[in-house]
Amino acid sequence: MTSSDTPLRVAIILIGNELLSGKIQDENGHYATRRLRALGASVTRVSIIPDVQADIVDEVQRCLRSNDVVITSGGVGPTHDDITLECIAEALGVDCYLEPQLEALINRYFGDRVTPAHMRMATIPRGSALLEAGENTWPIVHTESVYVLPGVPEIFRAKFEALAERLRRGQWYLRSIYLNVDEGAIAALLLELERDHGVSIGSYPKWRGTDYRVRVTVEARSPDQVNAAIAEAAQQLDPTVIVRVDDPLGTTD
Template identity: 30%
Template sequence: MQVALVTVGDELLAGDTVNTNASWLAGRLTARGVAVERVTTVPDRVDDIAGVVREYRDAYDAVLVTGGVGPTHDDVTMDGVAAAVGVDLAANDEALAYLTEQGGYAADDLTEGTTHLPAGARVIHNEVGVAPGCVIESVYVFPGVPPEMQAMFESVADEFAGDEPHTATVETSEPESRLLDRLAEVRQRYDVAVGSYPGENVRVKFTSTDETLVREAADWFRERVEVSESTPTTED
């Protein structure tokens, strides 16, 4: 399963808010065996949201959109998603009923931003906030507030699955520039994804759905580098 992430918000592009939602979702999806192929941030503009969602909906199995959902003037994500799939926003009776019956809100106090969803969408109830999310076709929409987004994702997490990934990590005190020949050779010998991440030590990560292959690649590499004292082993 291949997916794309779209995070919405002028505050993300301005650097006023750290985009923790993208990294959290990417981690959760990767752990479920889902390949995250794109992460894109767009401003609070309907046309920008619609354009990227339309493009990614055609290219990937699912698109996850977070941010710009709610009652305020710049919460235009639902408008953009509706435009991307060619429908209008419409009052959602299930969302309204949940907010009034479970959330205890008075109907007169709720705005269209919390009760209107793309026509035909399946509502995702917000158990820790007000604005609901939704699913329409292969597009999943969540609020940008991290606790709300995380709770909503967990409620639909079983809809995202792939082959279980296995990883192993080797840390070496050698500089990354000296590892190029061995990195190239391990890629040639073993059909695994290899990532190299420099820091105090260089951390080399091996990933595949084949656990045995991951172990063999990590062992081969470990035997040919100067291993740091705190080298992690296999991670599942």
């Protein structure tokens, strides 16, 4: 049992040479990051790695060591560079097997045109579970804490939404305070607020097109923490530098 005050730790691994050769700009990492934050999670890292067995195995093992959940994107098609499923099996120390339900789906879809390459998509790590994915007939393969999603953005998003509620735990609260001051002048105060109130502070300077010079964000798992830190900031700052404070309290979404 984990309290909802402890955010779910999630790592995202984006797999594909095309992302590292600049051919394709990833969309899935930011999509999942933003949605996971709204679901109360902490995304601890996003890695873009190539279709290389050693890299994938190593990254999955490394991410599993310090996260509750790992989400992968890409490398689940029929071609020679689609090796995500076999690498996850290796990372977990299990073998792969031809899963009958997936095999039947592939045979139904491809009929006479089925090739051994297609069957690689149905060859999954021993111990995997299949999650229904709403409208889509192809299920989400997951194994222990690893969810294996396809790289094509529209399918990635549909699959992500199909499993999103399983990942919801607690909530982040956020308020911002907008200041007309140089970041360097408030650095000590921000550190103090973070330490005294157990909140996460972000500091975002802007140079153009805004009526403020720094936006300071205050985030925590409880509204009280956020409000207390904002109140202290407002008290300690020179009132003339405060442009405005976000009110009421928002969530990170």
